[in-house]
Amino acid sequence: MSGCSKRCRLGFVKFAQTIFKLITGTLSKDIAWWYYQYQRDKIEDELEMTMVCHRPEGLEQLEAQTNFTKRELQVLYRGFKNECPSGVVNEETFKQIYAQFFPHGDASTYAHYLFNAFDTTQTGSVKFEDFVSALSILLRGTVHEKLRWTFNLYDINKDGYINKEEMMDIVKAIYDMMGKYTYPVLKEDTPRQHVDVFFQKMDKNKDGIVTLDEFLESCQEDDNIMKSLQLFQNVM
Numbered sequence: 001m002s003g004c005s006k007r008c009r010l011g012f013v014k015f016a017q018t019i020f021k022l023i024t025g026t027l028s029k030d031i032a033w034w035y036y037q038y039q040r041d042k043i044e045d046e047l048e049m050t051m052v053c054h055r056p057e058g059l060e061q062l063e064a065q066t067n068f069t070k071r072e073l074q075v076l077y078r079g080f081k082n083e084c085p086s087g088v089v090n091e092e093t094f095k096q097i098y099a100q101f102f103p104h105g106d107a108s109t110y111a112h113y114l115f116n117a118f119d120t121t122q123t124g125s126v127k128f129e130d131f132v133s134a135l136s137i138l139l140r141g142t143v144h145e146k147l148r149w150t151f152n153l154y155d156i157n158k159d160g161y162i163n164k165e166e167m168m169d170i171v172k173a174i175y176d177m178m179g180k181y182t183y184p185v186l187k188e189d190t191p192r193q194h195v196d197v198f199f200q201k202m203d204k205n206k207d208g209i210v211t212l213d214e215f216l217e218s219c220q221e222d223d224n225i226m227k228s229l230q231l232f233q234n235v236m
Contacts, residue, residue, distance in 0.1 A: 097111075116156075144216065153170070
């Protein structure tokens with residue numbers, strides 16, 4: 001598999017890693033592994049950049065709309081096309097990509113929620129433009145941009161609020177995805193405990209829902225969450 005193709009796949013998975021740390025309030029213990037991947041793939045990508053000849057339509061517009069350079073977009077596009085030759089990803093393909101990275105768990109439910117967050121126009125497919133726009137936000141966006149995107153993921157029914165049922169669904173989906181490698185080892189009441197802690201911290205006025213303003217304020221007050229958001233800032 002080419003360097004840019006691997007980077008495209010890893011781009012999908014980095015979302016799961018970051019969101020998991022946001023919910024559990026912990027930092028990953030495998031930062032060294034990510035850094036190794038970054039350094040190795042960076043060398044491969046530099047070689048890829050010298051050979052990229054395909055330029056997606058509207059490249060200049062994407063460069064203006066994202067935080068990626070033209071050469072980085074070319075590399076990402078080649079990786080995207082290698083994984084998705086049709087140029088679009090449907091939900092089933094999206095789930096298959098995630099399943100390969102979490103063989104000891106069930107990533108289908110989490111992939112469903114994440115796919116809906118990528119599919120901002122609700123067309124049932126994710127185009128390269130959708131993928132790279134979201135990747136730009138979570139890897140190189142401002143703190144507010146990253147947190148807004150994450151809030152949108154948690155807000156499953158898109159009513160502008162996060163309730164406990166939605167948060168429980170997200171937490172369970174992430175634990176199902178991590179499978180037996182979940183750390184700490186999952187106990188039956190662990191998801192509920194995480195949801196309770198989340199709402200105790202985020203629900204400022206104790207009305208049973210978390211608004212965007214409450215989410216932004218609470219996250220920015222939490223050092224662990226801020227460190228998690230910064231972890232992949234320079235991955236690309």
